[in-house]
Amino acid sequence: MKRVHTNDLPANSGARVRLAGWVHHQRHLAHISFLLLRDAGGIAQVVLEGLAIRAMALELLPETVIEVVGTVTASSQAPGGIEIHDPEIHVLSATTSPPPFELRRPQLNAQLPQLLDHAAVSLRHPRVRGGLEISAASVLGFRSTLDSLGFTEIHTPKIVGAATESGANVFAIDYFGKPAYLAQSPQLYKQMMVGVFERVYETGPVFRAEPHDTVRHLAEYLSLDVELGFIEDHRDVEAVVRDVLEGMITAVATHAAPAIALLGLDLPVVPAEIPRVDFVEALLLVEEATGERRAGEPDLAPSDERWLSDWALKEHGSEFLFVEGYPMVKRPFYTHPMPSRPECSNSFDLLFRGLELVTGGQRLHRHADYLAVLDEETQIALSGYLEAFRHGMPPHGGFAIGLERWTARLVGARNIREVTAFPRDLNRLSP
Amino acid sequence: MKRVHTNDLPANSGARVRLAGWVHHQRHLAHISFLLLRDAGGIAQVVLEGLAIRAMALELLPETVIEVVGTVTASSQAPGGIEIHDPEIHVLSATTSPPPFELRRPQLNAQLPQLLDHAAVSLRHPRVRGGLEISAASVLGFRSTLDSLGFTEIHTPKIVGAATESGANVFAIDYFGKPAYLAQSPQLYKQMMVGVFERVYETGPVFRAEPHDTVRHLAEYLSLDVELGFIEDHRDVEAVVRDVLEGMITAVATHAAPAIALLGLDLPVVPAEIPRVDFVEALLLVEEATGERRAGEPDLAPSDERWLSDWALKEHGSEFLFVEGYPMVKRPFYTHPMPSRPECSNSFDLLFRGLELVTGGQRLHRHADYLAVLDEETQIALSGYLEAFRHGMPPHGGFAIGLERWTARLVGARNIREVTAFPRDLNRLSP
Numbered sequence: 001m002k003r004v005h006t007n008d009l010p011a012n013s014g015a016r017v018r019l020a021g022w023v024h025h026q027r028h029l030a031h032i033s034f035l036l037l038r039d040a041g042g043i044a045q046v047v048l049e050g051l052a053i054r055a056m057a058l059e060l061l062p063e064t065v066i067e068v069v070g071t072v073t074a075s076s077q078a079p080g081g082i083e084i085h086d087p088e089i090h091v092l093s094a095t096t097s098p099p100p101f102e103l104r105r106p107q108l109n110a111q112l113p114q115l116l117d118h119a120a121v122s123l124r125h126p127r128v129r130g131g132l133e134i135s136a137a138s139v140l141g142f143r144s145t146l147d148s149l150g151f152t153e154i155h156t157p158k159i160v161g162a163a164t165e166s167g168a169n170v171f172a173i174d175y176f177g178k179p180a181y182l183a184q185s186p187q188l189y190k191q192m193m194v195g196v197f198e199r200v201y202e203t204g205p206v207f208r209a210e211p212h213d214t215v216r217h218l219a220e221y222l223s224l225d226v227e228l229g230f231i232e233d234h235r236d237v238e239a240v241v242r243d244v245l246e247g248m249i250t251a252v253a254t255h256a257a258p259a260i261a262l263l264g265l266d267l268p269v270v271p272a273e274i275p276r277v278d279f280v281e282a283l284l285l286v287e288e289a290t291g292e293r294r295a296g297e298p299d300l301a302p303s304d305e306r307w308l309s310d311w312a313l314k315e316h317g318s319e320f321l322f323v324e325g326y327p328m329v330k331r332p333f334y335t336h337p338m339p340s341r342p343e344c345s346n347s348f349d350l351l352f353r354g355l356e357l358v359t360g361g362q363r364l365h366r367h368a369d370y371l372a373v374l375d376e377e378t379q380i381a382l383s384g385y386l387e388a389f390r391h392g393m394p395p396h397g398g399f400a401i402g403l404e405r406w407t408a409r410l411v412g413a414r415n416i417r418e419v420t421a422f423p424r425d426l427n428r429l430s431p
Numbered sequence: 432m433k434r435v436h437t438n439d440l441p442a443n444s445g446a447r448v449r450l451a452g453w454v455h456h457q458r459h460l461a462h463i464s465f466l467l468l469r470d471a472g473g474i475a476q477v478v479l480e481g482l483a484i485r486a487m488a489l490e491l492l493p494e495t496v497i498e499v500v501g502t503v504t505a506s507s508q509a510p511g512g513i514e515i516h517d518p519e520i521h522v523l524s525a526t527t528s529p530p531p532f533e534l535r536r537p538q539l540n541a542q543l544p545q546l547l548d549h550a551a552v553s554l555r556h557p558r559v560r561g562g563l564e565i566s567a568a569s570v571l572g573f574r575s576t577l578d579s580l581g582f583t584e585i586h587t588p589k590i591v592g593a594a595t596e597s598g599a600n601v602f603a604i605d606y607f608g609k610p611a612y613l614a615q616s617p618q619l620y621k622q623m624m625v626g627v628f629e630r631v632y633e634t635g636p637v638f639r640a641e642p643h644d645t646v647r648h649l650a651e652y653l654s655l656d657v658e659l660g661f662i663e664d665h666r667d668v669e670a671v672v673r674d675v676l677e678g679m680i681t682a683v684a685t686h687a688a689p690a691i692a693l694l695g696l697d698l699p700v701v702p703a704e705i706p707r708v709d710f711v712e713a714l715l716l717v718e719e720a721t722g723e724r725r726a727g728e729p730d731l732a733p734s735d736e737r738w739l740s741d742w743a744l745k746e747h748g749s750e751f752l753f754v755e756g757y758p759m760v761k762r763p764f765y766t767h768p769m770p771s772r773p774e775c776s777n778s779f780d781l782l783f784r785g786l787e788l789v790t791g792g793q794r795l796h797r798h799a800d801y802l803a804v805l806d807e808e809t810q811i812a813l814s815g816y817l818e819a820f821r822h823g824m825p826p827h828g829g830f831a832i833g834l835e836r837w838t839a840r841l842v843g844a845r846n847i848r849e850v851t852a853f854p855r856d857l858n859r860l861s862p
Contacts, residue, residue, distance in 0.1 A: 120816070
C-alpha cells in the first residue's frame with residue numbers, strides 16, 4: 001500500500017490508507033483515545049477504540065515514528081474535518097525518553113538558547129519548521145526570478161587568500177600551512193563573473209567574525225547575491241531588486257501557504273515602483289521630525305531606519321524604501337561615486353519594516369579607477385580580481401540579501417536565530 | 432533604444448538595433464573590416480566600411496567593451512547567416528593592454544595553470560564558459576527535480592565544532608579563539624533535517640583538506656546533497672538518484688543547448704532502471720576478465736571502476752552503473768548494514784563513464800545502533816546530532832553528487848579544474 005501524507009487525506013475519503021510519521025500527541029478519554037500523527041504534510045487525528053490498541057498506544061512516547069493503516073473518515077468534530085478510523089499501528093522507530101519540550105503545544109515553552117541547543121527536536125515544531133519553509137520558498141523565488149531575467153548561477157570559493165574586502169571580522173584558516181580566510185561575501189568573484197556571463201547570482205554561505213552578539217547578526221549566513229553588467233547606473237540594479245523581492249514573495253505565497261496560514265502572516269506587497277529617498281534628504285526628514293541633529297551623519301542609525309520605514313508606509317503606502325546616495329566614505333572601495341556629487345555614491349540600501357535588508361549599488365568598472373582607490377599592497381593581493389578590469393568590464397552593479405534577516409522580518413521574529421536552523425555566533429558552534 | 436543580444440539578431444532582421452559586448456576579434460582586409468562582438472548570447476559579425484570607422488576600430492584592443500548601433504542584415508557569408516551593417520561604435524570601457532591569451536581561438540592556447548591564474552580572462556572563452564553553463568543548468572535540474580518530488584531545500588552550517596565525520600582532511604579555523612572546522616559534508620545536518628521535513632536537499636560548498644594533487648580532487652567543491660526518510664532500504668534512494676540524474680541531463684539539454692553544441696557533446700541517456708551489480712560480484716567479474724586477484728579487496732580500484740563502466744555499457748547499454756553492498760569496513764559510521772549479510776552495507780556508488788560520481792545508501796536510524804558504533808568521546812561531541820535519533824528518526828538514506836566531477840565527466844574534461852571557475856587545491860588559493 002503506497003504511503004499517503006496527512007494533507008492528502010481529504011482526497012482519499014473512505015479509503016484505507018497507509019500513513020507514517022511521528023506521534024505528536026495523544027489524549028486518552030474513558031472509552032476512546034486520540035493519537036495525533038505528524039508528518040511533512042501536517043497533522044492527522046487517529047481514533048483509537050478497543051483496549052488492545054489503546055494499551056499499545058499508551059506505551060508510545062511522543063516522537064515515536066509509527067506507521068498507521070486505517071480508514072479515512074469524514075468527521076465534523078475532527079480537526080480538518082477528517083480522521084482515521086480502525087487503525088493498525090506499527091512502530092518504525094521506538095524512543096526511550098520524552099523530548100526536552102512538548103512539541104504538541106501551539107508555542108514551544110522554552111527559551112531560545114534551549115531551543116537552539118535541542119535543534120534536532122525544536123525544528124520539528126510546526127511553527128519553527130514553518131519559518132524554514134518560508135526561507136526555502138524565498139530562495140526558490142529568488143532563483144526562478146533571476147533565471148527568467150537571463151541570469152546564470154555561479155559558485156565561487158569560500159576559502160580566499162586575501163582578507164582585503166574589509167580587513168576586519170574575517171575568520172582565519174590554516175590552509176595546508178598557509179594563511180587563508182573565509183569569504184565575507186562573493187563580491188569580488190561575482191564582479192569578475194559579470195565579465196563572463198553579464199548577469200550572475202549566487203546563493204551561498206558567507207562568514208563574518210562578528211565580535212558582538214546581537215539579535216540581527218550571525219557569524220555565518222546565507223547571502224543571496226546578484227551582479228549585472230551593462231547598466232546605466234544603480235537604478236537598473238534597484239529595478240532587479242524590486243522584481244526579485246516580488247518573485248520571492250510570490251514563491252512564499254505559493255510554496256509555503258500552510259506556513260503562512262499557521263503563522264498568521266500578512267505578506268508585504270511590492271509596489272510597482274519602490275519609493276526612494278536620497279540619503280541627505282533622509283537625514284533631514286528625520287531631523288525635522290525628531291528634532292535630533294542628523295545632518296552630516298555618515299550613516300543611518302537603527303532608529304533612523306525605523307523612522308524612515310514608518311514614513312514610507314505613511315507617505316507612500318510601501319513597506320519597502322530605497323535610501324540612495326550614501327556617502328562614499330561609508331561604502332566599500334568598489335563603490336561607484338555619484339557623477340553629480342562625487343562625495344556621494346551610486347549605492348543604496350533597501351529598508352524593509354524598519355531594518356536594512358538589501359545593500360547594493362553601482363561598482364567601479366574602469367581599471368584606472370581601481371588603481372586610484374587601492375594601495376599598492378592591495379593591488380598585488382587582488383591582482384586576479386583587477387585583471388577583470390584591466391581587460392574590459394562593462395558598467396555594472398549588484399546587491400545582496402541576507403536570507404535569515406529577510407525571513408526574520410517576514411515572520412516577525414525578534415531574533416534572527418529563530419529562523420536559522422543551526423545558527424553560528426560568538427557563543428554558539430553546535431549543534 | 433533597448434539593447435538586444437547577439438542571439439536575438441535573427442528575430443530583428445532589417446531593424447536598427449543596439450548591441451553591447453566585448454571586442455572578440457577583428458579582421459582588416461584591403462577595403463573592408465570585420466569586428467566580432469561577443470556578448471552573453473554569442474558572437475556577431477559587424478561589418479566596417481569607410482576609413483573613419485575602420486581607423487577607429489583599429490585602435491580597439493581585444494576585450495574592449497563597446498556598444499554598437501547598426502542594421503541587422505541577412506548575409507549568406509556571415510557566420511550564423513546574419514551580420515551588422517552601417518554600425519556606429521561607442522566605447523563603454525577601454526583597455527590598455529591585450530589579454531594574456533587570444534580568446535578568439537577555438538581552443539585556448541595555454542597550459543591549465545596559466546588559464547587558472549588568469550581566470551578573469553580565460554573564463555570568458557566560449558568553451559570554458561560553456562562548461563560553467565552546463566554546471567549551472569545541472570544544478571537547476573537537480574533542484575527542480577527534487578522540488579517536484581516533495582523535497583525541501585536546507586542550508587546547514589559550514590563551520591562546525593567537531594571534526595568527527597572522518598577525522599582526517601579537515602581545515603581548522605580560529606573561531607573566536609576556539610577551535611572549529613570546515614564541514615566536509617552536510618551529512619549529519621541533512622540527516623537531522625529528515626526529522627523535520629522528511630525529504631531535504633542542499634547545494635553548498637564542502638571542504639576537504641586533500642593532501643595530494645590529483646585531476647579529480649579539489650579542496651573545496653559544490654556538493655549536491657539529498658536525504659530522505661521513510662524508505663524501505665537503499666533501493667528507494669537509488670530511485671531518487673536515477674530521477675535526479677535524468678532531471679539534470681534534461682535541464683542541461685534545455686538550458687545549455689548552445690554549450691552542448693559548441694562542445695559537441697553527446698548527453699548520456701539514463702535508463703528507466705540503472706543496472707546494478709553487487710560489490711562482491713563486481714570484484715569477481717573484474718578478476719575473471721583481467722586475471723588479476725580482486726576477491727577480498729575492501730574497495731574498487733580506479734581501474735576496476737573503468738572496467739565495470741565499460742562492462743555496463745556493453746552488457747546493459749548503460750553509461751551508469753550502481754555498485755551495491757560495499758563492505759561495512761570501508762563505509763562511514765552512519766552506514767546501515769545489509770540485513771542478510773551484516774559485513775556488507777546497504778550502500779552504493781554510482782559509476783559514470785569510468786568514475787565514481789555518486790555515493791549513497793541507507794543510514795542507521797535507531798539510537799541504540801549509533802551508541803553501539805560510536806565511542807563515548809564521539810557521542811559527546813555529536814550529542815546534538817544523536818538527539819535526533821534519541822527522539823524518533825524514520826529509516827532514511829541519501830546521496831551526494833560532486834558538481835565539478837559531474838560536469839567534468841559530462842564535457843570530457845581530463846582535469847576537474849577545467850570546469851571549476853576558481854579551483855582550490857594544495858597549491859592554489861587565488862584568484
